[in-house]
Amino acid sequence: MEKNIKKVDLIFGKVDYMAIVEQSLKRTRDEIILDVIDSGLRGRGGAGFPTGLKWKFAKNEEADQKYVICNADEGEPGTFKDREILTQVPEKVLAGMALCGYCIGASEGYIYLRGEYNFLLPSLHKHIDEFHKKLKALKFDFTIRICSGSGAYVCGEETALMESMEGKRGEPRNKPPFPTSHGYLGKPTSVNNVETLVFALMIAQEGPEKFKEMGTFDSRGSKVFSVSGDTPTPGIFELELGMTLEQFVEEFGDGDTKAVQVGGASGFCVARKDFKSTLIGFEGIPTGGSMMLFNSSRSMYNILNDYLEFMEEESCGQCTPCRVGCQQLLKGIEAVKKGIKPPSYLEDLQKLSDTMRIASKCGLGQSVPNPFNSIIKNFREEIIY
Amino acid sequence: MSKVKELVKEQADKLGRQRTSLMPILQAVVSAEHYISEEAMEAIAEELDLSTADVFGTASFYTFLDTVPRGKYIIRVCKTITCHMKGKDEIIRTIEGMLKIKLGETTTDKRFSLLQANCLGWCHKGPVMLINDEVYPEVTPEKVTEIINQYLKKG
Numbered sequence: 001m002e003k004n005i006k007k008v009d010l011i012f013g014k015v016d017y018m019a020i021v022e023q024s025l026k027r028t029r030d031e032i033i034l035d036v037i038d039s040g041l042r043g044r045g046g047a048g049f050p051t052g053l054k055w056k057f058a059k060n061e062e063a064d065q066k067y068v069i070c071n072a073d074e075g076e077p078g079t080f081k082d083r084e085i086l087t088q089v090p091e092k093v094l095a096g097m098a099l100c101g102y103c104i105g106a107s108e109g110y111i112y113l114r115g116e117y118n119f120l121l122p123s124l125h126k127h128i129d130e131f132h133k134k135l136k137a138l139k140f141d142f143t144i145r146i147c148s149g150s151g152a153y154v155c156g157e158e159t160a161l162m163e164s165m166e167g168k169r170g171e172p173r174n175k176p177p178f179p180t181s182h183g184y185l186g187k188p189t190s191v192n193n194v195e196t197l198v199f200a201l202m203i204a205q206e207g208p209e210k211f212k213e214m215g216t217f218d219s220r221g222s223k224v225f226s227v228s229g230d231t232p233t234p235g236i237f238e239l240e241l242g243m244t245l246e247q248f249v250e251e252f253g254d255g256d257t258k259a260v261q262v263g264g265a266s267g268f269c270v271a272r273k274d275f276k277s278t279l280i281g282f283e284g285i286p287t288g289g290s291m292m293l294f295n296s297s298r299s300m301y302n303i304l305n306d307y308l309e310f311m312e313e314e315s316c317g318q319c320t321p322c323r324v325g326c327q328q329l330l331k332g333i334e335a336v337k338k339g340i341k342p343p344s345y346l347e348d349l350q351k352l353s354d355t356m357r358i359a360s361k362c363g364l365g366q367s368v369p370n371p372f373n374s375i376i377k378n379f380r381e382e383i384i385y
Numbered sequence: 386m387s388k389v390k391e392l393v394k395e396q397a398d399k400l401g402r403q404r405t406s407l408m409p410i411l412q413a414v415v416s417a418e419h420y421i422s423e424e425a426m427e428a429i430a431e432e433l434d435l436s437t438a439d440v441f442g443t444a445s446f447y448t449f450l451d452t453v454p455r456g457k458y459i460i461r462v463c464k465t466i467t468c469h470m471k472g473k474d475e476i477i478r479t480i481e482g483m484l485k486i487k488l489g490e491t492t493t494d495k496r497f498s499l500l501q502a503n504c505l506g507w508c509h510k511g512p513v514m515l516i517n518d519e520v521y522p523e524v525t526p527e528k529v530t531e532i533i534n535q536y537l538k539k540g
Binding site for chain 2: 074075076077078079080083114115116117118119147148149150151152153164165166167168169170171185226227228229230234235236261265290292298302303306307310313314316
């Protein structure tokens, strides 16, 4: 590990989180936000919006009520880091929410926890009760509640998440307006991933420099990776950003890695020949943490089929390109495999997936072309024969 | 007043009658009744001053808010990629054999339902399954036999 990838311990390391909150409350909101902007921290859920800017936009809004939402609707296949963070260092997540609340001027925070993680509820409630007492001692008015999801992948999309919290179908809204001005119940809201909130807390403690020194120009700092598939060491690892896929595979591969799916079902499939030239990060291929390795015993047709089945079931059905597109892509590759359609039909399907990228309303439909086009391009023979 | 109506009223008293209470109320009904009946939806609509269609619209959107009767123990086996690679099909076959039901069905005594679920977030420890809120990672046919036997004894 030491020789090419640097392990980091910002997320899981124990810290005096209340001291960080206390110190931060003595600083101005602008100072902290500037630090977060300066650090280059980008959202760790996958989309990668600059966190400091999000906080600044929410702070600049005038409103009688604002909200902080911690997005713990971790549904991307191959991602399981947020559960681990909420299990091991829940206090740091709560402190990160309070910090965000202070910066944007919100007195209420919500954790939107996916229903699959309901077993975490008792311990989280206990931590929240204790945290509230500690905040009271600091005379800082901030309350955290938990909303449970009920098994819908699309609710990880921030506007769908807020619809769900409002008691509606989890269908994404049109953007703009963005949540920082019109969020939960129409009020300015900052929605941040679990991991992002903890990084923001650590930046408040250590200053932006230490974070900025790590990683690359567009992908600063470190990131928690969820490693699964054909690997001798599956699990959760916090690593410095800026490594190539080749370095990653050297560390985590089983010696026979033929492809890596970077970013889950909505990410890209990279074939062995491109490992060397692929950077993991916003300059190359970004990931919300999901890294799935496949060795040469795996059929890429089965993998693509699984991804498409997943997307087809999880598409909310609101917009036509995504609803119909997912179905047709899935049916299409099945037809090509069975020989009902000629191999050239794959080109037609690629046109359809390109249309989905342009015409779908939210990130779900827009990213279906990522796995589809990359697997078809790299493993065309496996799809046909 | 029927049992489910009482439950809905009690939840509405506790959580308030605004729309934001809809999801928690639906979730409470599911954990008590294992599904949301028409009667429950009508009761919720009345308490929250919504149309029943609106309540159905929300309920039917979510995988975990069942609108068809399910067993007391809902078994959800993860079917997504890594769990598929690590042998979830064998797990399902084992459970089917033990409970004498097919995927998607409920036992006649209304104790078990067997379903598949999309990614449950345990890809490094697949195959994984949920029984209600309880997680069972890294299951094998042997382990799953043991787990189901325990539930069978529970009644």
